[in-house]
Amino acid sequence: MESFARVLSVSELPPGSKKAVEVNGKSVLICNSNDRLYAVSNICSHAQERLECGRMSRGWIGCPVHGARFDLQTGRALNPPATQPIATFRLRIIEGWIEVLVADPGAAGTASAAGTASAAGTAGAAAKPEVSPGEAAQSGD
Amino acid sequence: MSAELKGLAGLKKGEARCPGAPSTQQIIGKDKVCAPDWVRSQSYQFLGDEDIATDRYIDAAYAKAEFDRLWTRTWQFACREEHIPQVGDYHVYDVGPYSFIITRVAKDEVRAHYNACLHRGTKLRASGTLGSASEFKCSFHGWSWNIDGSNKQVVCPWDFPHVDRKKLALPQARVELLGGFVFINMDPDAPSLGEYLGADVKAHIDAWRLEDRYVHLHVSKRLPANWKLAIEAFLEAYHVIQTHSQVAVSNGDANSQYDTYGEHVNRFISTLGVLSPHLYGKYTEQDILDQFTLGDSGALGDTKRTLGAGDTARQAMADMFRGMFEKATNTDLSGVSDSEILDCFSYTVFPNLFLFPGISLPMVYRFRPDPRDHRACIYEVLFLRPVPLDGKRPEPAEPIQLGDGQSFKEAAGMDPGFGAILDQDTDNLFLQQEGLEASAKHGLTLGNYQEIRVRHFEKAVDKYLAMEPKRPDRERLQPR
Numbered sequence: 001m002e003s004f005a006r007v008l009s010v011s012e013l014p015p016g017s018k019k020a021v022e023v024n025g026k027s028v029l030i031c032n033s034n035d036r037l038y039a040v041s042n043i044c045s046h047a048q049e050r051l052e053c054g055r056m057s058r059g060w061i062g063c064p065v066h067g068a069r070f071d072l073q074t075g076r077a078l079n080p081p082a083t084q085p086i087a088t089f090r091l092r093i094i095e096g097w098i099e100v101l102v103a104d105p106g107a108a109g110t111a112s113a114a115g116t117a118s119a120a121g122t123a124g125a126a127a128k129p130e131v132s133p134g135e136a137a138q139s140g141d
Numbered sequence: 142m143s144a145e146l147k148g149l150a151g152l153k154k155g156e157a158r159c160p161g162a163p164s165t166q167q168i169i170g171k172d173k174v175c176a177p178d179w180v181r182s183q184s185y186q187f188l189g190d191e192d193i194a195t196d197r198y199i200d201a202a203y204a205k206a207e208f209d210r211l212w213t214r215t216w217q218f219a220c221r222e223e224h225i226p227q228v229g230d231y232h233v234y235d236v237g238p239y240s241f242i243i244t245r246v247a248k249d250e251v252r253a254h255y256n257a258c259l260h261r262g263t264k265l266r267a268s269g270t271l272g273s274a275s276e277f278k279c280s281f282h283g284w285s286w287n288i289d290g291s292n293k294q295v296v297c298p299w300d301f302p303h304v305d306r307k308k309l310a311l312p313q314a315r316v317e318l319l320g321g322f323v324f325i326n327m328d329p330d331a332p333s334l335g336e337y338l339g340a341d342v343k344a345h346i347d348a349w350r351l352e353d354r355y356v357h358l359h360v361s362k363r364l365p366a367n368w369k370l371a372i373e374a375f376l377e378a379y380h381v382i383q384t385h386s387q388v389a390v391s392n393g394d395a396n397s398q399y400d401t402y403g404e405h406v407n408r409f410i411s412t413l414g415v416l417s418p419h420l421y422g423k424y425t426e427q428d429i430l431d432q433f434t435l436g437d438s439g440a441l442g443d444t445k446r447t448l449g450a451g452d453t454a455r456q457a458m459a460d461m462f463r464g465m466f467e468k469a470t471n472t473d474l475s476g477v478s479d480s481e482i483l484d485c486f487s488y489t490v491f492p493n494l495f496l497f498p499g500i501s502l503p504m505v506y507r508f509r510p511d512p513r514d515h516r517a518c519i520y521e522v523l524f525l526r527p528v529p530l531d532g533k534r535p536e537p538a539e540p541i542q543l544g545d546g547q548s549f550k551e552a553a554g555m556d557p558g559f560g561a562i563l564d565q566d567t568d569n570l571f572l573q574q575e576g577l578e579a580s581a582k583h584g585l586t587l588g589n590y591q592e593i594r595v596r597h598f599e600k601a602v603d604k605y606l607a608m609e610p611k612r613p614d615r616e617r618l619q620p621r
Contacts, residue, residue: 047280055230055273058539062272066280069272080267081280 155187165398192584204515312618321352354525366570368518414455
């Protein structure tokens with residue numbers, strides 16, 4: 001069964017800001033860009049560096065280490081050195097709280113059940129996207 | 142001899158102007174809100190009338206020589222300051238084979254690092270990208286540099302006892318900031334940007350306060366012609382009556398004003414809201430008003446107006462647009478002249494930058510050669526709008542990359558009328574490129590006045606191509 005996790009109050013994330021949170025062992029970046037909220041993997045698909053200190057603008061996030069950029073809506077890699085997307089996660093706002101849906105890799109029958117156990121046990125070190133961009137969707141605010 | 146030519150007898154070369162038409166200065170002189178000095182000046186000089194040899198457009202070896210001689214010595218627009226607002230922000234600028242990481246290293250300091258790892262040469266950032274960094278780490282072996290260019294890390298330093306870390310800073314091109322633009326120059330011996338432009342032009346640019354504008358729209362397209370042909374397509378209004386007949390109804394094309402300044406800058410002023418001398422007697426003032434085309438009409442909405450007796454289209458448009466632009470863009474234009482509101486001011490800074498400081502036509506063009514094909518170039522058009530009165534600067538627009546077969550009208554945010562004009566300008570280019578290659582005549586023939594900017598531009602090309610090659614030398618490009 002799908003279960004959204006409550007991660008931040010909306011007031012904690014003013015326009016142009018972003019925050020990393022842990023959900024089900026995944027490092028998830030919650031972003032307020034271009035008048036929308038997004039939830040994406042905090043881990044760059046190129047060299048598994050964290051994205052949270054990267055530049056964010058007009059609906060994209062850049063990796064601060066090697067410079068890859070990703071579309072916050074789709075997770076698509078916008079420029080080298082990344083070629084693979086990052087995961088995106090569904091997001092909703094309930095009673096002023098931001099909630100995200102990140103599949104629990106320990107739960108049977110979830111979309112990310114194929115994810116490796118070792119990755120699930122290493123907080124913030126998910127090496128590959130658990131949710132393909134085609135499957136992912138967010139709700140804006 | 143026709144009566145028209147007879148009237149010009151006795152003039153020296155370059156002194157003839159469009160017969161029977163008011164000059165640009167006479168048109169502007171009748172405006173209600175007076176134009177500033179930089180508009181009211183003239184600076185034409187006859188520069189010869191011999192043909193321009195065409196090998197420069199069609200010979201790959203010539204393009205190679207330009208990369209070694211011209212691009213390594215000239216001041217170039219790399220990015221806007223707004224592209225790198227925070228310390229650590231960077232923007233990769235490429236020209237030909239050269240690549241730079243334009244980086245804000247302090248609130249008021251920008252550096253241009255040569256974009257190559259000093260280990261085995263990998264680019265530290267991919268071309269065409271931007272972002273923010275606390276270091277520039279090579280994605281191959283992990284050597285890294287601080288944002289100021291000093292070396293941060295050599296992986297396994299025990300294996301590199303022969304490398305002097307003190308000399309391992311990233312080489313830098315020179316950087317100067319002007320009007321919100323970041324200019325770079327690879328030549329440590331080049332004149333300052335101020336000297337390069339000259340005092341007159343520097344004063345013009347200072348007066349425009351382009352640092353108070355922001356990039357509202359940014360469109361890029363690859364064009365099927367040598368970069369110099371593409372530039373020359375925009376250097377005169379002589380082509381308007383044939384290429385843009387829809388515009389001529391409200392454009393003083395044949396009586397536009399052309400000026401040159403020193404070796405690196407030239408301009409035209411082409412008045413709008415007046416009838417083309419080619420069309421005198423065929424249209425009314427109301428027709429002129431109805432057919433006016435704006436570069437930035439997105440700010441205006443859909444409006445029409447009927448002229449009263451004795452009203453001129455030009456004055457009516459100036460009055461109308463001033464109020465509408467102010468409202469639509471939340472800006473104060475009360476101190477801006479009618480001419481600046483309406484007219485097309487086209488300046489070029491050699492080698493490849495166009496600045497249009499007007500309000501209705503607020504563009505920046507940049508043309509860069511395709512390093513792999515001398516018959517192609519990359520054209521960018523940016524629209525700069527005034528920053529809103531509340532002082533909140535919008536983020537610069539993301540570049541829209543058009544495909545080869547796409548119309549400029551397809552770029553989201555582009556005014557359809559202006560997009561059509563750019564299509565008309567650029568659709569001629571492959572025909573000119575191929576025609577020059579096919580021709581039995583090996584020179585361009587130029588008008589003495591209306592095409593003076595083409596001659597002035599090519600004289601600057603000649604100057605740099607006559608020099609010895611100058612490749613970047615790491616030893617001379619260490620940080621200050």
